[in-house]
Amino acid sequence: MLKRGKSGRDSVASNSTRGTLEKINSSFSEPDATPPAVTGTGPFKIKRKTVPKSILTDNPFIPLPAGPVHDNPFRDPPRVFIQVDVRYCLSKKQAKYLRFFQSHGDLWQILGSIIRPYGLTVDDKGLHIRVPEGELINRKKAKVLLTSKPDDILMFLGLPVAEYWRPFATTEAMFQYIIKCPMFSLPRYSTFEEEMGLGTANDRRRMASRPVYREWTQEFKPRLREKGLYFENSLTRDEIREKAFNTFPIESEYHTRVQGFIRDQQRQALRKYIKSQVPGAEDNHPEAVKRRSKTIKAMSAIVLDGIDASEFGISAPSYLLRGNGTWDMQRTEDWIRTKVHFVGRYANMSAAEKEKLRSGPAKRRGERG
Known part of the structure; x- marks a missing residue:
């Protein structure tokens, strides 16, 4: 049961929390230590600032050893x-999503390396x-969310849904499940670094810390390579x-994101071009x-x-x-080159000179009637 605290965050009701804390105390305490009592009748609120940095030394619910700890196993x-x-x-x-994402240990580390070349994460x-x-x-900005629904994710990746929600008996069984993804393939030949998983810094870190990977x-x-399996895959990133x-209603957002990145790149290029057209002293x-x-x-x-x-x-x-909001770079650069002299003169005029320049055409129109 959850209760809403003043801060707007959920808090755990007192009865449930008291029972949980008492179990923690009885499970992890030293044989002769007396666990601290859980007091209070109000809801127990989980506050991020008070979460212990180390569950082994800073956890208030686990008493520290009463006597000295020695390296000698006989003592x-x-x-x-x-x-x-x-x-x-x-x-x-x-x-619920995190339960799905973390259910099978390194499964998503492995699947991530398979789907990454196809633009998926x-x-x-x-x-x-x-x-x-x-x-x-x-x-971060380059990622467009497709879905957070576990079954939809599995179906899009071409993986059996029911099989995912059951435990894998062995790592071999999990590997056999992973290669059912249509995006999985093996290059016919590989370098020593690729075969040993030592290609990038992330690869080397995973190899050192994740035995399943x-x-x-x-x-x-x-x-698989020795058996001559999974060499070819005709799928492309565009497909x-x-x-x-x-499958998902994201095409409009995707193209908006593309145009945003293109405009950002064009802005940088045009700013650099403008500087090149204004000689330094x-x-x-x-x-x-x-x-x-x-x-x-x-x-x-102006531009x-x-x-x-x-x-x-x-x-x-x-x-x-252009109609999509991006610049026609060739036309824009031509216009900058032909107008930069006029803009330079006008930008460095005094306010009186600018007013005189603006009033000139109006005065001539008035004289012509």
Whole structure:
């Protein structure tokens, strides 16, 4: 049973919590130690700031040994310690998803390496498709969520749903389940680094800390290669993307994300081009440096921010932008090159000079009647 605290977060009701804490005390205490009593009648609130850093030394519910601990096994009876990782979930939905994601140990580490070349990623939030235009710029922003529903994830990856929700008898059984994914394939030939799983820093870290992943890489895959299995796979990243568009309502968001990355890249390129068209002062005279800075700032505001003519006497024509909001780079660079001199003069005029320049055409129109 959950109760809502003042902060808006869920808290565990007192009766359930008291029983849980008493079990923890009785299970982990030293034989002669007296566990601290759990007092209070109100709801027990889990506060992140008070979570112990180490369950072995800082946990208030586990008393420390009463006497000295020696390395000599004949002087102290052997004791077994365990490490418990606690994950705070903000909702029941998140807790259920994490149960799915963490059910089979290294399974998603292995599946992740299989689906990654096809632009897919599974993490503790769900299944994502990555935008290739932004992968190297902002990996987090490049991910578009497809779904957080476990069964939908398995079906999209072509994996049997019912089989996932049962325990695997052996690691071999889990490996056999993994290779049912249609995206799995083996290159006919591999380098020593690839066969040993030593390609990237992440690969080396996984090989050192995850024995199941190491068994998959160094034992299971070589056995398949020796049998001549799973060499070819005709699937492409484009096909997987189209399948995602047809399965989940994310096509519009995906293209919006693509255009956003393209615009960011174009902005950087155009800013660099504008600077190249405004020569620097040879003697680095303060006034010359100031004029150059004003010119670059004005041209950037006109082209990149769409400032109208009232600010700098000229505005960027609409044909510089395509219908999808990105710039026609060739036309934009041509326009910058032909207008940078005028923008530089106008940006460095005094307010009186600008007013005189603006009033000139109006005065001539008035004289013509």
